[in-house]
Amino acid sequence: MVTPPPLPESVQHSTAIGKHPCAECGANLEWSARKQALVCPYCGTTAPWQGAHAQTGDAIAELDLERALRDPAITRKNWGAELKEVKCQSCHAVSVFVDSRVAQRCDFCGSPAIVAHEDQGDAITPQSILPFKISDGQIRDLIKKWYRTRWFAPNRLKTAALTDTLHGIYLPYWTFDAHVDAHWRAEAGHYYYVTESYRDSSGHSQTRQVQKVRWVPASGRLRHFFDDELVPGSSGVHQQLLRAVEPFPTQTDLKPYSPEYVRGWTVERYQIGLADAAALGRRQMDSKLHTMCASQVPGDTYRNLQVHADYQGRTFKHILVPVWLVSYTYGRKTFQILANGYTGQIAGERPYSWVKIFLASLAALIVLGIVLYFMQ
Numbered sequence: 001m002v003t004p005p006p007l008p009e010s011v012q013h014s015t016a017i018g019k020h021p022c023a024e025c026g027a028n029l030e031w032s033a034r035k036q037a038l039v040c041p042y043c044g045t046t047a048p049w050q051g052a053h054a055q056t057g058d059a060i061a062e063l064d065l066e067r068a069l070r071d072p073a074i075t076r077k078n079w080g081a082e083l084k085e086v087k088c089q090s091c092h093a094v095s096v097f098v099d100s101r102v103a104q105r106c107d108f109c110g111s112p113a114i115v116a117h118e119d120q121g122d123a124i125t126p127q128s129i130l131p132f133k134i135s136d137g138q139i140r141d142l143i144k145k146w147y148r149t150r151w152f153a154p155n156r157l158k159t160a161a162l163t164d165t166l167h168g169i170y171l172p173y174w175t176f177d178a179h180v181d182a183h184w185r186a187e188a189g190h191y192y193y194v195t196e197s198y199r200d201s202s203g204h205s206q207t208r209q210v211q212k213v214r215w216v217p218a219s220g221r222l223r224h225f226f227d228d229e230l231v232p233g234s235s236g237v238h239q240q241l242l243r244a245v246e247p248f249p250t251q252t253d254l255k256p257y258s259p260e261y262v263r264g265w266t267v268e269r270y271q272i273g274l275a276d277a278a279a280l281g282r283r284q285m286d287s288k289l290h291t292m293c294a295s296q297v298p299g300d301t302y303r304n305l306q307v308h309a310d311y312q313g314r315t316f317k318h319i320l321v322p323v324w325l326v327s328y329t330y331g332r333k334t335f336q337i338l339a340n341g342y343t344g345q346i347a348g349e350r351p352y353s354w355v356k357i358f359l360a361s362l363a364a365l366i367v368l369g370i371v372l373y374f375m376q
């Protein structure tokens with residue numbers, strides 16, 4: 001095992017430090033998923049916590065997208081804590097540690113090849129956060145159940161699922177809102193039936209109903225508000241797993257960002273920037289809009305649907321959402337088991353054990369042999 005070099009002092013960006021100290025021992029309190037409260041990691045003292053902004057009634061902020069793309073500086077504030085960033089040389093994920101010790105291995109792939117990462121100072125800071133709700137104990141129980149339904153999984157998967165380190169990570173997401181005013185045109189198809197006569201195989205004259213389509217031009221207008229179109233900014237977690245553990249209830253349960261939520265947890269730095277994410281979000285909205293317009297076309301079917309959409313009031317947020325992650329290697333590949341840290345939804349990748357499949361096939365053949373023997 002390679003021991004990573006110590007982090008240079010320059011990585012430890014010092015920003016305004018918003019401490020939330022323990023009343024008993026003065027250490028920094030951390031968010032506990034199990035207790036849904038701030039807990040002192042040293043003496044266990046619990047402090048009630050509704051979020052720093054809950055009392056002041058600070059709403060979840062949406063930022064103007066056009067303005068932010070022109071002038072990203074408006075999106076920067078400080079994290080309210082001391083940050084250390086490391087980049088994994090193997091999977092390239094960038095992890096942020098807030099007021100806490102840097103992990104010795106990459107949380108995403110387990111590689112020890114991590115190096116200090118220089119923040120260019122241009123990163124957009126998170127505006128809001130979905131705090132952890134499901135504790136590591138609950139997740140282990142859910143993963144055990146999940147494992148029992150995996151046929152022909154190698155024992156290594158079971159060991160990893162039950163004993164390997166569960167990493168609690170906040171993943172970066174972008175959310176986009178927009179008011180859209182769309183005009184559409186299409187040809188609406190109406191079915192009608194005609195009676196055709198034909199000769200059957202024995203030469204008798206028969207009739208049958210044949211479906212035809214009458215095409216009529218149609219047009220319409222659709223107005224819609226897109227609320228929180230989610231685009232992941234993560235590169236450390238495999239995308240298809242992430243999509244499988246969604247949704248995260250961002251429309252109802254987000255809290256304004258506060259360093260207390262992330263202290264002691266790993267935060268992944270986004271790798272898909274705002275401009276790229278905005279383009280992806282726009283494509284998602286366009287696709288949904290197309291489906292909505294299609295459902296407005298009268299008749300039984302349609303063709304040549306064209307949508308002209310005007311997007312107004314586009315806003316975005318950079319948010320953090322909680323996941324639990326187990327990553328393990330089998331052969332040369334890294335496999336991940338991912339759980340939604342808010343809903344407990346699990347998705348995992350798994351190798352197949354060819355030894356187990358071979359033994360099961362062998363057992364089936366033996367049973368078949370015995371059955372055939374007694375049937376004689």
Ligand SMILES: [Zn+2]
Nearest residue numbers: 022025040043
């Ligand atoms: Zn304490």
Ligand SMILES: [Zn+2]
Nearest residue numbers: 088091106109
């Ligand atoms: Zn990695």
